[in-house]
Amino acid sequence: MKKVLIAVAALLGVTVVIIGVGVAMLASSLDEKLAAPDTPFPEVTASTDPAVVARGEYIVRTVGHCTQCHGDYPRENPAANSPTVPLSGGFEFRMGPMGTLFAANLTSDPETGIGKRTDRELARTISTGVLSNGQLSVFMRYSAANLSADDVVAVVSYLRKLPPTKKAVPPPALTTMGRALFATMTFTPDLAPLPEHVPPSEEPSVKRGEYLAENVALCVGCHSHIDLATFLPTGPKAGGGDPDPSPDESDMEFTPPNLTAHPTGMTGKLDEEKFIERFGAGRAFPASKMPWENLSRMSESDLRSIYRYLRSLPPIENDVGPTYRKQGWKRAG
Secondary structure (H helix, E strand, C coil): CHHHHHHHHHHHHHHHHHHHHHHHHHHHCHHHHHECCCCCCCCCCCCCCHHHHHHHHHHHHHHCCCHHHHCCCCCCCHHHCCCCCCCCCCCEEECHHHEEEECCCCCCCCCCCCCCCCHHHHHHHHHHCECCCCEECHHHHHHCCCCCHHHHHHHHHHHHCCCCCCCCCCCCEECHHHHHHHHCCCCCCCCCCCCCCCCCCCCCCHHHHHHHHHHHCCHHHHCCEEECCCCEEECCCCCCCCCEECCCCCCEEECCCCCCCCCCCHHHHCCHHHHHHHHHHCCCCCCCCCCHHHHCCCCHHHHHHHHHHHHHCCCCCCCCCCCEEECCCCCCC
16 A cells, blocks of 8 residues: 555656646747737837827826826825826736736836837837837737827827836746746737727717727726637627726725616616716726726716717626625625
């Protein structure tokens, strides 16, 4: 019996070693899988036109909510994500045993920011997710706004105007487990044609709402189910998202609600005026991932456009329950 136990222990030891070697080899392949140096650069030149720069500022600090991640402010105080918060980065995306990612410094500092990046490099990162070093950023590829060509120019133009802030941001700190898990997935640059530009207007429109909700504010992506194999929305459009643990490391979770016009959806429950009023009220829960500080500063016309677009989507019956609740919440009965 003792010999059998020794043999079993030895076999388990060998198995652990083999698995460990396999995981390490898989992890080491991640950089090669994310390499995309041949991704073309958009032909973009920053503008000094005050109107273009102002539109870029509006996107970055409001509807595109770039400061939600790249703003340098304490996350326990969401109200500090003000209209003037510096974009010097450093925010930590903690992914548990997978490691941590860090939001980049977007100021013009040449050493720690984007001062040495060309307009074309910045535009490529915004449009495709590929960084200046030719590596694909999973975050920029799947979690950042998808802008029209005109709005890419506007954002690059605004970033060029930011004063330099010297703040070194660490590189991604993925664990071996995190690198191995990412290496099992297929990530590719976003080479789809850029969305049609729909300029701001004092008159709300479904078309402007579609551009904003689908591409800039990312309402539809966050409020739909996500395929974890591709990180892309799937299932009924804007019919409600997946539960996500609260970032304050409590036992709570958030669930993005259904936004469609069905009676179980937010634009089914709220008329247009109440929808505008809700955004004006801002944040209800301190740990919510919804960028309320940014979106509450949107123009009234843009908010009305988003509402009208969401109302135009097929109504989806899906009552997600309380949007802020205990993890693992189940409906009674």
